[in-house]
Amino acid sequence: MRTVIALALCLTLISCENNAQDVSDLSTKKDSISYAIGLNIGDSFKQQDMDIDLDVLLGGINHALAEEEDARLLSKEQIQAVMMSFQQEMMEKQQAKQEAAGKENxxxxxxxxxxxxxxxxxxxxxxxxxxxxxxxxxxxxxxxxxxxxxxxxxxxxxxxxxxxxxxxxxxxxxxxxxxxxxxxxxxxxxxxxxxxxxxxxxxxxxxxxxxxxxxxxxxxxxxxxxxxxxxxx
Incomplete structure (x- = not known):
């Protein structure tokens, strides 16, 4: 399972000045790269069955890219604690899913x-x-x-x-x-x-x-x- 930290690093590469919008044309290399990264992240979220609020997630990216510490709602220590807890929940969820599939198979x-x-x-x-x-x-x-x-x-x-x-x-x-x-x-x-x-x-x-x-x-x-x-x- 890809770690949440790896996903977060990928997410910081995305430009989030505007809210998510429909994409119908990839006219530049930057567009293609951005879209490909977005698809990879979205697929990973689906595969891991993550319960994510997209608006809040994009807000976090905006705050990170702004490089303004005062804008952040969580300290580095709080971020670490939240991420560790989330990763533990995801591991337990994946293990339960694996065990259920194993029994069925x-x-x-x-x-x-x-x-x-x-x-x-x-x-x-x-x-x-x-x-x-x-x-x-x-x-x-x-x-x-x-x-x-x-x-x-x-x-x-x-x-x-x-x-x-x-x-x-x-x-x-x-x-x-x-x-x-x-x-x-x-x-x-x-x-x-x-x-x-x-x-x-x-x-x-x-x-x-x-x-x-x-x-x-x-x-x-x-x-x-x-x-x-x-x-x-």
Whole structure:
């Protein structure tokens, strides 16, 4: 999460001599820069669900740009206290939101996996990893000491694609133990030349933290993986 302090530094770059107005034309470089900064700040406010009074915020910027200490309604010490309190509230709010999303994703994943494991060809390991053999290779099987080269596509349960080596136009190479737990387990069962479909529970993927903006907390992930080779073999 971007800090409120970083946002405040960006905000001071905006000219606020007039109240906010509709923008329909960006005729100068300064206009484009100002508008881009404004969009970034607005998007950040929305993403963090900030409850901000825009008029008061602009008033604070005006007072800061005026460089008149007497115009300020808060001392530096008061500003620091307010910002620290606000950041704490935002952190707690974000944590609660993350936990709620994690619970929802975990329940959705468990429901899906319970149904998916009954489908033809789907196998389940002791850890809860589910997989289906699409093509069975006849090459060697990697160990936890190996580095492998694979092609893969990763999606969420709703089909949203979040990563694909095919889209990048080249396979990926990494240590067997350098990926999420579900991958590490699956790779040590796959002969080179195999193509499998994996359904990986959240606890074997990115867990309660999720990954970036695309993979939420405790989300079950789906991969199609083709094991191309083991380095050195």
């Amino acid at each position: 975990k329940e959705a994943g468990e429901k899906f996996l319970a149904e998916n494991k009954t489908k033809e060809g789907v196998k389940v390991t002791e850890s809860g990893l589910q997989y289906k053999i699409i093509e069975e290779g006849d090459g060697p099987i990697p160990t936890d000491k190996d580095k492998v080269t694979v092609h893969y596509t990763g999606t969420l349960l709703d089909g949203t694609k979040f990563d694909s080596s095919f889209d990048r136009g080249e396979p990926a190479t990494f240590p067997v133990t350098g990926v999420i737990k579900g991958w590490t387990e699956a790779l040590q069962m796959m002969p080179v030349g195999s193509k499998w479909k994996l359904w990986i529970p959240g606890e074997l993927a990115y867990g309660p933290q999720g990954a970036g903006g695309q993979i939420g907390p405790n989300q079950t992930l789906v991969f199609e993986v083709e094991l191309l080779s083991i380095d050195g073999q």
